[in-house]
Amino acid sequence: MKKPCIIGFTVALVLSFVLVAPAASAKPRGIPNWDEDYDTGSHQSWAYAYIYAMWNTITKQYQQHDHQNDGDAEEPGYYYYVYPSHSYDKYYPSAGTQVYWSNNPDGPWYPTGAYAWAQLSPLE
Amino acid sequence: MDHGIPLVRTRGHNFLHSSRTVTVKISPFLRAILAISLFLCTRPVRSSPSKSSWLEVGSYAVYAFNLEMHPGGLLGFDDHALAAPVLGKYSWRCVKLDPNSATLELELDFTVPKNESVRYGSVKYLGKEFVERARKGDLSFIKRIPADQITESRIELSQDPYLVYVWGPIRISRRLAVTVDLNTLELIDDGGKPWGKWAMWVHPTKYPLVGSSPETFIVNWLDTAVELHVSYNNGTIGPPIDTPLGRFEKYFVAYCPPTENKLLLEFGMETPVIILTYAYEPRSGILLQAAAEMYLDDILTQKLGVIFTRGVFTILETNVSFREDNALDISPYVPYLAILAISATIAAAYFVKEKKLIKKR
Numbered sequence: 284m285k286k287p288c289i290i291g292f293t294v295a296l297v298l299s300f301v302l303v304a305p306a307a308s309a310k311p312r313g314i315p316n317w318d319e320d321y322d323t324g325s326h327q328s329w330a331y332a333y334i335y336a337m338w339n340t341i342t343k344q345y346q347q348h349d350h351q352n353d354g355d356a357e358e359p360g361y362y363y364y365v366y367p368s369h370s371y372d373k374y375y376p377s378a379g380t381q382v383y384w385s386n387n388p389d390g391p392w393y394p395t396g397a398y399a400w401a402q403l404s405p406l407e
Numbered sequence: 408m409d410h411g412i413p414l415v416r417t418r419g420h421n422f423l424h425s426s427r428t429v430t431v432k433i434s435p436f437l438r439a440i441l442a443i444s445l446f447l448c449t450r451p452v453r454s455s456p457s458k459s460s461w462l463e464v465g466s467y468a469v470y471a472f473n474l475e476m477h478p479g480g481l482l483g484f485d486d487h488a489l490a491a492p493v494l495g496k497y498s499w500r501c502v503k504l505d506p507n508s509a510t511l512e513l514e515l516d517f518t519v520p521k522n523e524s525v526r527y528g529s530v531k532y533l534g535k536e537f538v539e540r541a542r543k544g545d546l547s548f549i550k551r552i553p554a555d556q557i558t559e560s561r562i563e564l565s566q567d568p569y570l571v572y573v574w575g576p577i578r579i580s581r582r583l584a585v586t587v588d589l590n591t592l593e594l595i596d597d598g599g600k601p602w603g604k605w606a607m608w609v610h611p612t613k614y615p616l617v618g619s620s621p622e623t624f625i626v627n628w629l630d631t632a633v634e635l636h637v638s639y640n641n642g643t644i645g646p647p648i649d650t651p652l653g654r655f656e657k658y659f660v661a662y663c664p665p666t667e668n669k670l671l672l673e674f675g676m677e678t679p680v681i682i683l684t685y686a687y688e689p690r691s692g693i694l695l696q697a698a699a700e701m702y703l704d705d706i707l708t709q710k711l712g713v714i715f716t717r718g719v720f721t722i723l724e725t726n727v728s729f730r731e732d733n734a735l736d737i738s739p740y741v742p743y744l745a746i747l748a749i750s751a752t753i754a755a756a757y758f759v760k761e762k763k764l765i766k767k768r
Contacts, residue, residue: 373572389636392699
């Protein structure tokens with residue numbers, strides 16, 4: 284009778300520790316480094332259309348990396364939300380994209396740190 | 408006298424005693440362990456402190472809105488103004504404490520600096536309508552900038568795009584007193600009628616350490632209420648929060664999925680969405696940081712007309728002591744440990760019984 288006792292005890296012990304063990308990491312790996320992966324460069328022209336173009340470019344670049352708003356994660360178990368923004372300004376036009384991550388579609392959402400902000404030079 | 412109770416009765420095949428009926432009994436000591444384990448298993452797991460027990464007259468906290476200048480940091484107002492870049496402070500101090508309510512003095516101070524070299528730092532109004540009204544000398548649409556700061560020399564009109572600039576430096580500050588119902592954390596008026604929600608702290612004891620609890624955090628944001636879910640982050644659902652007061656691995660987090668409001672489109676926001684993730688210190692319940700770099704509450708929306716923010720909102724200073732909790736926190740694991748204890752008890756009972764049977768033979 285010792286054998287089933289030992290087996291049962293061992294199984295219970297292993298199961299407990301498997302259940303108790305926290306997730307290996309709370310933050311997904313593989314978030315692209317904006318500075319290295321994308322170069323927004325500097326630009327000498329200014330226009331509404333250009334801001335939109337920048338915004339679309341930035342967003343699409345992220346979507347190509349599966350960072351979509353539909354929860355299709357680059358890394359299984361993680362969700363991403365692309366948040367584009369731009370600033371209409373005669374002197375300081377800009378466009379940017381913030382990417383958030385979560386391990387649950389309802390949140391909580393945290394910035395990935397892959398924050399792209401393209402400063403556009405004013406029209407001369 | 409036998410205090411044992413039959414736990415398992417088997418008939419038929421048994422690999423040691425194939426034709427015997429085996430009755431397993433456990434001692435009072437093991438029964439006690441079993442009972443305790445079952446109790447722990449069914450006990451709701453909650454944090455320990457009582458609500459706002461730390462609050463006293465003189466308690467205060469100061470928050471920074473953008474510690475550093477960032478071009479992306481901005482405030483959006485309900486008069487269609489967009490201020491950028493913005494640095495600011497938001498502080499509260501308890502000046503009166505009753506059994507069921509507290510009076511807090513608030514100081515909100517936001518500054519739009521001006522950078523001469525790049526012509527940056529302004530409050531802008533986007534739209535042809537504003538430009539035409541300004542051209543006629545009608546600046547009544549500017550509601551949130553103090554009148555003494557709206558001088559002719561600061562106003563600039565642009566036609567492409569249609570923008571009215573009010574150049575910095577601009578300071579938007581407000582001192583006010585609010586009363587907080589300490590039971591509900593509602594903001595109440597002199598008659599006790601709720602008009603908003605106090606979001607600067609939560610009652611940690613209200614929330615289970617597993618799962619999430621929905622709760623209204625903003626009563627009136629663009630005519631809608633904003634409900635957040637509160638969960639306990641034991642380090643597995645979110646990263647550590649870094650603040651000027653240190654790093655917090657564990658915290659309560661109030662959050663919502665990206666929440667859309669089409670009205671933001673009228674304010675020049677191409678993504679009419681807010682994402683709120685508020686991190687609260689687990690013992691006191693004090694707000695540590697708006698981790699999604701966006702902070703809104705009923706004070707900002709209803710008293711200052713701020714309907715959108717972007718920037719780091721983080722605690723800077725407080726005299727509320729955060730009890731260190733560096734010891735191993737086993738509370739989330741109690742149910743699993745209880746299961747382990749039950750399993751071990753059953754296994755031990757079998758083992759002891761079998762030992763006795765072998766001895767008898």
